Amino acid sequence: MFGYHYRLERNAIGLVLAIVVAASIGGFVEIAPLFTIDETVEDVPDMRVYTPLELAGRNIYIREGCYACHSQMIRTLRDEVERYGPYSLAVESKYDHPMLWGSKRTGPDLARVGGKYSDEWHVAHLINPRDVVPPSNMPAYAWLQRTPLEVKDLGLHLKALRQVGVPYTDDMIANAAADARNQAMPDDGGAGGLTQRYGEATQIRAFDGNPANVTELDALVAYLQILGRLTDAAYKPAAEGG
């Protein structure tokens, strides 16, 4: 055995290839079964996709690095369940590309923050966190309120996500920019086909308090308010033993 190893060590390419093979075994054994084992991702038919506005908010969340201080993953531990609500299910981040589970919590977990606070609170908190939570050390994101949201490329974002398996329809992709505007500007000629495309539960309102335009703040608050509410599967008593 050692004789073979001595010979391998003297062949640079051969050694590299052997390392790649050896290291892949662990990855293969750990990752590949996740695609075949059928209980990896729960089967939840009512899981809905992000609307274009929520998706834009998610992109802002990623751009501003919110995930560096906020996780979106409630673990199966009593203290977390008592504080944040039912533990996160895999299906709840099924359409997250990339997922934003995170592992560091300088701020609280946000997996179920949707609906926990009012839009007004989120707006005030994002403009200056100290206005509502005096001891907070979160940075202020005041410019989001002044920055118009770029909506014209949202259809392309939807298209890209469809490539990786998110079930966006042609209709959704074609209307992405209009849907984003309509979700945050309810006074502007109604919501169009938004609820037909994304479901009756879609939240339509001026998230930043100003129905006159669509800002990045609209998008981010819309995203925060939907976190944990794309399906209520986690709230149903889990009967299966795993």
Added chain:
Amino acid sequence: MAIGQRDPHTGHMTTGHEWNGITELNSPVPRVIFFFLGAAFLYSLVYWVLMPAWPIGVTYTKGLLGANQNLALAKSMKEAAAARETWARHIETASYDEILADNSAMQTVRQTGRALFGDNCAACHGQDAKGGKGYPNLAQAPWLWGGTPDEIARTIQFGINADHPDTRVSQMPAFGRDQMLSRPDILDAAAYVETLSGTAPAGEAERARAAKGKEIFAANCAACHGEDGKGKHDMGAPDLTDRFWINGGGPQAILDTLNNGHQGHMPAWDGRLTPLDRKILTLYILDLRAERK
């Protein structure tokens, strides 16, 4: 491999490499490494049998110990519920007055309520429950919707202007923005509202304004805030005669409220907090107010 030579001092072979007369020993891997490698491998054999380990197509080996995080969590939640069952059942079944009079039960309410309030309510109402701009002071100010335990519990359960079908609904109209009142009328009404909480008019002009404002108030504001401006609990309309302001007192803030209106939003906690948690929060707030008096 260049042929190594035996090192005369240690008896080991050398690698055959030589740098300025210095050669490198080709000593064997220490035995202890193989021992730990073997031990780790044996451990993993045992682990494979006891714990969930090997994938088999669409399922996997579950392991003899039946380890499952979801079940472990359910068990620890059940244990926690059992540990607090005695006091939890007492709080669930006893009336508000009974619990408020029961000092040992209130000790539990203060401890548990503090954590619940901090996790869920403090973001808006503040850790000390004194609120802030846009968020009512729960510790001192008069209640918007009535201060009986049942009314407080109802607000917590269904929220205010929330998305729950049974939510409380209330709105201060935007008299200025929506052009319900003219600009001079709004200035008059604002002058009158200022006097309600005991601020004397600054001069003769203000006094005249306030006098005119009284009629405008009676016609437009009294339906919700009452003839005397003391507010109405069934409307969630605040008392304008006290020193507490949700959206700020003073001429500018009052004018702003009259112009742009307000619609506060309290989320519904039905489904997010258990009935026991909500009852503890109701008691916690009542206790907080009792302490402050």
